[in-house]
Amino acid sequence: MYKYRAQLTKGDEIRYISHLDYAGVMERAIRRAKLPAAYTEGFNPHLKMSFASPLSLGVTSDAEYMDFELTKPLCQPEIFDKLSAALPPGIRLIKLKPVKEPKPCEGKKHKALMAEVEQGIYEVMAPLTGDWDAAVKAVEKYNGATEVNYHRVTPKKTRDIEVKQYMLEPVKIGMSGDLVKLTMNISITQTGSIKPAEILELLHNEYGLPVALGRALINRSKLMGQGKDLIDLV
Amino acid sequence: MIKLEPEILQAVEKPARYTGHELNAVHKDWDEVDCHFALAMADTYEVGMSNLGLKILYEVLNNRQDTACERVYAPWTDMEAIMRERSIPLFSLESFTEIKKFDFLGFTLQYEMIYSNILNMLDLAGIPIWAKDRNDEASFIVGGGPTVYNTEPIADFFDFFILGEGEEVISEVAETFVKWKREGKPGGRKGFLKEVAKLEGIYVPSFYNVKYNEKGYFSSIEPKEPEARAKIYKRVIKDLDSVHFVEKPVMPYIGIVHDRIMLELFRGCTRGCRFCQAGTSYRPIRERSREYLRGLARKLVDSSGYNEMSLTSLSSADYSCLGELVDDLFSDFEGEKVSFSLPSLRIDSFSIDLAHKLQQVRKSGLTFAPEAGTQRLRDVINKGVTEKNLMTAVEAAFKQGWKQVKLYFMMGLPTETDEDIVGIARLAEKVARKYKEVKGKWGVTVTISVSCFVPKPHTPFQWFGQLPKDEFERRQRLLKDSITERAVKFHYHDARVSVLEGAISRGDRRISQVIYQAWKDGAKFDGWTDLFKEDVWHEAFRKCGIDMKEYSERTRDFDEPLPWEHTTPGVSKDFLKREWNKAVAEQLTEDCRRGKCSGCGVCPSLKVDIVDWKRKEGEVKANV
Numbered sequence A: 001m002y003k004y005r006a007q008l009t010k011g012d013e014i015r016y017i018s019h020l021d022y023a024g025v026m027e028r029a030i031r032r033a034k035l036p037a038a039y040t041e042g043f044n045p046h047l048k049m050s051f052a053s054p055l056s057l058g059v060t061s062d063a064e065y066m067d068f069e070l071t072k073p074l075c076q077p078e079i080f081d082k083l084s085a086a087l088p089p090g091i092r093l094i095k096l097k098p099v100k101e102p103k104p105c106e107g108k109k110h111k112a113l114m115a116e117v118e119q120g121i122y123e124v125m126a127p128l129t130g131d132w133d134a135a136v137k138a139v140e141k142y143n144g145a146t147e148v149n150y151h152r153v154t155p156k157k158t159r160d161i162e163v164k165q166y167m168l169e170p171v172k173i174g175m176s177g178d179l180v181k182l183t184m185n186i187s188i189t190q191t192g193s194i195k196p197a198e199i200l201e202l203l204h205n206e207y208g209l210p211v212a213l214g215r216a217l218i219n220r221s222k223l224m225g226q227g228k229d230l231i232d233l234v
Numbered sequence B: 001m002i003k004l005e006p007e008i009l010q011a012v013e014k015p016a017r018y019t020g021h022e023l024n025a026v027h028k029d030w031d032e033v034d035c036h037f038a039l040a041m042a043d044t045y046e047v048g049m050s051n052l053g054l055k056i057l058y059e060v061l062n063n064r065q066d067t068a069c070e071r072v073y074a075p076w077t078d079m080e081a082i083m084r085e086r087s088i089p090l091f092s093l094e095s096f097t098e099i100k101k102f103d104f105l106g107f108t109l110q111y112e113m114i115y116s117n118i119l120n121m122l123d124l125a126g127i128p129i130w131a132k133d134r135n136d137e138a139s140f141i142v143g144g145g146p147t148v149y150n151t152e153p154i155a156d157f158f159d160f161f162i163l164g165e166g167e168e169v170i171s172e173v174a175e176t177f178v179k180w181k182r183e184g185k186p187g188g189r190k191g192f193l194k195e196v197a198k199l200e201g202i203y204v205p206s207f208y209n210v211k212y213n214e215k216g217y218f219s220s221i222e223p224k225e226p227e228a229r230a231k232i233y234k235r236v237i238k239d240l241d242s243v244h245f246v247e248k249p250v251m252p253y254i255g256i257v258h259d260r261i262m263l264e265l266f267r268g269c270t271r272g273c274r275f276c277q278a279g280t281s282y283r284p285i286r287e288r289s290r291e292y293l294r295g296l297a298r299k300l301v302d303s304s305g306y307n308e309m310s311l312t313s314l315s316s317a318d319y320s321c322l323g324e325l326v327d328d329l330f331s332d333f334e335g336e337k338v339s340f341s342l343p344s345l346r347i348d349s350f351s352i353d354l355a356h357k358l359q360q361v362r363k364s365g366l367t368f369a370p371e372a373g374t375q376r377l378r379d380v381i382n383k384g385v386t387e388k389n390l391m392t393a394v395e396a397a398f399k400q401g402w403k404q405v406k407l408y409f410m411m412g413l414p415t416e417t418d419e420d421i422v423g424i425a426r427l428a429e430k431v432a433r434k435y436k437e438v439k440g441k442w443g444v445t446v447t448i449s450v451s452c453f454v455p456k457p458h459t460p461f462q463w464f465g466q467l468p469k470d471e472f473e474r475r476q477r478l479l480k481d482s483i484t485e486r487a488v489k490f491h492y493h494d495a496r497v498s499v500l501e502g503a504i505s506r507g508d509r510r511i512s513q514v515i516y517q518a519w520k521d522g523a524k525f526d527g528w529t530d531l532f533k534e535d536v537w538h539e540a541f542r543k544c545g546i547d548m549k550e551y552s553e554r555t556r557d558f559d560e561p562l563p564w565e566h567t568t569p570g571v572s573k574d575f576l577k578r579e580w581n582k583a584v585a586e587q588l589t590e591d592c593r594r595g596k597c598s599g600c601g602v603c604p605s606l607k608v609d610i611v612d613w614k615r616k617e618g619e620v621k622a623n624v
C-alpha cells in the first residue's frame, strides 16, 4: 500500500457541513479522480482514509489533513492534479506528500493522523460593536487571568472546563479592515481541548469584548504536531 | 442576492440545506438568459434532492442556452421561523436570488400531503397564493408530477399544469416563453397562458368553467377560451433513448434520502394492479436500451463518485434484459467497488437469485409486496401472486441466507372482509415458519407494513368509497390481535392522514378553499407524522362548509361526471369500468407487456407503443 497525506481547505461554501459529511465528500472526490484507491475489507468496503482533528460546524479551514492509501504508487504531480480536478467547490488541495513508512527495523509505524495533532491556530473575525480600546482591554484581561472556566453544555452532559491550560499563547487582537481579528493558539490533547468559538463566547460574555458574536467567522489556519505543520511530519 | 448571517445558519438544523454551492450545480449569469426557471419541491432539501424527475428537468432546462434553472426546497420549520421574523424571502440555491424574480416556479407534485407546503412556499416567496391575484410581474406557477391526474384541488393556486412526462414539453414551455418575451409580451400574463395552452399536455385551469349540480356534486368543466382543450392528454416519450437523462447530478454535501445514483431502466408498468395509480398513469411500458443504460451508468459514476447505483423503475425486475444488463455493469465496474440494488423485488426465484448476486455478502433484508392477505382479495386487485409464489420465493431467500423479510400490504381494499385482514397475519406467520422449516431454527424477522388504501383517480377503484378512519383503526387492531408469532412485527400507517389524502386526492376545485384555510391555520409538512395537525384540517373543512366524508367515503356512480376526467393519462373510462367489474368478479387481467392488449386505450389515444426488447415482433399490437 502507498500512503499519502493531503492538506486541504474547507472553504466558506461548505463551512456548515459536518466532519462526517466532509469525509463523505472527499471519498466521492477520490473516486471521481479515478485514483487506484485502497479499500477496507468486509461487506461494506470503504476507502482507507483518515482525518486529523474534526472541525466544528461553521468553521472554515486552511488546514484539513487527510491520509489515504493507493494500491499503486503514482507520482505526486499526477495524484495532485487528478484529485484537485475532482474536488467540489469549497475544497482545495494545498499540498500532497507521500507518507514514508519507517522500515520495520526503525521501530514503530507512523502514529494515526488524529493522534499527531497537538496544536491548532485559529483566526476569528468579527465586527466591532463598541470601543476599540475596550476590546483590547477585554483581551488583555482574559490573557492575564490565571484560571478561566467555561461551562460546556452538550445534549449529553454539562461540565466546567478550565480553559487556560489549553492556551499556548495569549490571544492576539488586531484589526483587519473594519473587523476585529483575534488569533488563538490552542493546545489539542488526547483528553480534551477548547474550541475557538467557546473562547470567543467567554471573551464576549465574561470579559466584555465588544464584537457581534452572531456575525463572527472562524478559520483554522494551522494544525501542528511536535511544533511542525502536520504535512511536514510525514 | 440573499445572504444569510452566520448566526442564522448556526441556529438551524442542517444549515447546509440552505447554502448551495454543490458540485455539478449550474450557475449562469442572470442577465445572459431570457428564461429563469426555479424548480421546486415543497419538501425538505433531502427529499427534494432525491427526486429523479427534478434532476432530469434541471439538466434539460439548463442545457438550453436561453434558460437558467435553479433549485428551491421548503425550509424546515426552524428556518422558516427565522425567515419570517427577519423578512427573508424564499431564495434559490444557485444564485441566491429571490424566488419571485423567476419567470417560472415549477413544483413537482409528489403527493397530496405537500399541498399546504406549496402555499407556504408561495407565501414565503411573496407570490400571491391565488392565481387570480397575480399580476403581470408575478412568476408563473407551474405544477407537474404524479398527482397531476387530479389537479382540481389545487387548480386555483396554479397558472398551469404539465401532464405526463416533462422532458420535451418543459423545453417547449421555455421556448414559448422566450418567444413571447422577445415579442414584447403580447397580451400580458393571459397572453402567455393562451400561447402555452396550445401546447399538448398543458392545462390552464383558469380557462375553464366548472359547474356543480343541485346535489352539490361536480357536474361539468368546460373551456371558456378558444386555446383551451376540452380534454388534456398526458405527454409521453415514445423512445426513452432519444431524450436526455441525468448525466451530472447535483452532488449534495449532506446525506439525502436517496444518496446514490438512480438509473431508470424503463417507464410504465402494465401488471395491472387495480389500486395502483402509477400503473395507469405511466403506461405503456417503454424500456431504455441496454447500450444506452450502460453508457449512462458510466457517465453517472464518473460525474458523481457515488459507489451505489439503484436500478429504478416501477418494477425493475421486469426489465427484459435485466440479467444481461447486470452482467454488463458488473464487468464495466469491476474493481471500482460499485454496488447495485433493485428498489423492489418481484415475488419469484429469478428476483431472489438476482438480489443474491447483487448483494453478494450483505443480506440486509428483502421486501415483497403481496398487498393482500388472501388469494381472493389478491384476485380482486389483480395482484397475480399466489401464496405458493411467495413461499417459493422466501424459501429461496432463506436458503441464500436472508433473515429479514418485509411484506407490504394494504388495508381497506374493495370487498375486504375480516377474513382478509386475518389472512395478512396468517400469511406472515407462514413465512416465518418457512424459515424454521428451512433452517431448522428460529431467527427470522418478518415485518408487515400495512398502509390504508386511498382510492385514486384514473384507476379501476376511482369510484370506491374509502373506509372511515374508525374502521381502519378497528381493522388495524384486529390485525394486531391476530398475530401470534413473535417473529412477526407489525407497522401500520396513520389512518388520520390516509383519510385526508382520500378526500383531497378525489377532490374538486372547492377543496382549494379547505387547503388554503388549513394552511392559514398552520398546516404544513402534513406528511411528517409529528407535524400533522388533524384538528386543523377538520376545522378547515368545517369552516368552509365542506363535508370531508363526501369526498373520501362516498361511492361515486359510474355515470357521474368526475372532476378529473378532463386531465387524463389516456386510460379510458370503459376500461376502468371493465376492470372494476372484473375485480368484483375476482377475475384476473393479463399483463399487456407480453400478453394480449387489455384495451386500456393509452396506446391508441397517445399514439405510442410498448417498447420491450424481448417481446416477440408482431405478437401483440395495441390497435394503434
Ligand code: SF4
Residues within 6 Å of the ligand: B270, B283, B284, B285, B592, B593, B597, B598, B599, B600, B601, B602, B603, B604, B610, B621, B622
Ligand atoms: S393500450 Fe393495450 S398494449 Fe397499450 S398499455 Fe393499454 S393495455 Fe397495454
